[in-house]
Amino acid sequence: MEFYQKEITLPALSRGFHLITPQIVSQFPEIGRIQSGFIQVFIKHTSASLCINENADPTVRQDFESHFNKMVPENMSYYKHNYEGSDDMPAHIKAALLGCQLLIPLTAGRLSLGTWQGIYLCEHRDHGGPRRLVCTAFGSTG
Amino acid sequence: MEFYQKEITLPALSRGFHLITPQIVSQFPEIGRIQSGFIQVFIKHTSASLCINENADPTVRQDFESHFNKMVPENMSYYKHNYEGSDDMPAHIKAALLGCQLLIPLTAGRLSLGTWQGIYLCEHRDHGGPRRLVCTAFGSTG
Amino acid sequence: MEFYQKEITLPALSRGFHLITPQIVSQFPEIGRIQSGFIQVFIKHTSASLCINENADPTVRQDFESHFNKMVPENMSYYKHNYEGSDDMPAHIKAALLGCQLLIPLTAGRLSLGTWQGIYLCEHRDHGGPRRLVCTAFGSTG
Secondary structure, eight states, X not given: OEEEEEEEEEOOOOSEEEEOHHHHHHTOGXXXXXXXXXXXXXXXXXSEEEEEEEOSOHHHHHHHHHHHHHHSOSSOTTOOOOTTOTTHHHHHHHXXXXXXXXXXXXXXXXXXXXXXXXXXXXXXXXTOOOEEEEEEEEEEOO | OEEEEEEEEEOOOXXXXXXXXXXXXXXXXXXXXXSEEEEEEEEOOSSEEEEEEEOXXXXXXXXXXXXXXXXXXXXXXXOOOOTTOTTHHHHHHHHHHHOSEEEEEEETTEEOOOTTEEEEEEEOSTTOOOEXXXXXXXXXXX | OEEEEEEEEEOOOOSEEEEOHHHHHHTOGGGGGOSEEEEEEEEOOSSEXXXXXXOXXXXXXXXXXXXXXXXXXXXXXXXXXXXXXXXXXXXXXXXXXXXXXXXXXXXXXXXXXXXXXXXXXEEOSTTOOOEEEEEEEEEEOO
């Protein structure tokens, strides 16, 4: 049973949904040592989020941005937390809907994702800045 | 500390929300060996999802389907990813909202769910086909 | 590798979003023994949920309640599960959207949360009563 934990920082990304599977895998070669286990990715922010979805067609990620903007609009009259910009409170709600954590099975040293699954960093602010992630891999090495 | 991992395939289910707790438990007798730990269920798809909710009244699962169809409608004018059918892009969004992974505590060899909690397979496509799940149980056996 | 599991009960909270990080940490001193690992918090209910979001400004939590009430309204004509009160079916849907489980990294005996992150208990019923949580901490102690 091994435990590997590290914090990584992703440079600022534009508002929207971004595929980050390669960045996670390349920064965490210890994954290769785990026969059966998990990697967790945890984002230490409340206005950006993580999810797993389609990894091939970029229009899927554009449609995510469009739909989340409709489902969680800016400038709703009932928002009280509005002094940090019109994108701020919707970003908190979007982040809660998608979540801040992913736990992905590892099998024979590789992420056990489906063919079409990729990891998204969902940036809900107009100018969110760099985002910090805690990555933890654990499992059996035998 | 033990780690058990296996992939199981569920036969095609109709569009909607389905209770699958019995299928998970019956296919994973190794759960019984774990004193304190977890089982993770991970679905390797981007247009079906997993969640935990009410396990008794089937109308709850019908209302889930009705509400998700309203919250994430088909044929929105802003969808660009629309060449795989009108159910495709909404399926991706619904899957991201509910998530692809459940981590359930195990206590004394059993799922530590509440009385009314059951595992749902949420099929968001009209014809999604069989769905593959990675199930991993781990924890202390002593 | 250590595993600590316990069930805790939170007293009844009013409908809305509540910060419960102090209650979790204070009831689980075993966290301090874990060098690198996780704590999972799992709620054994289907009409209350858990999420991680902004921990400083109480208006964020009020806006969450307002927005979830708009996104998942009561008394929709298509609800069939309506005999337990108008807040019942929306509570199930809200709970599924936010989820019943959080897995938080532990580093050097402490929750590895971002500066602005706190744990929310999201009570979606008008009179939900006490809520039971299973808390499990595990990881390396060396």
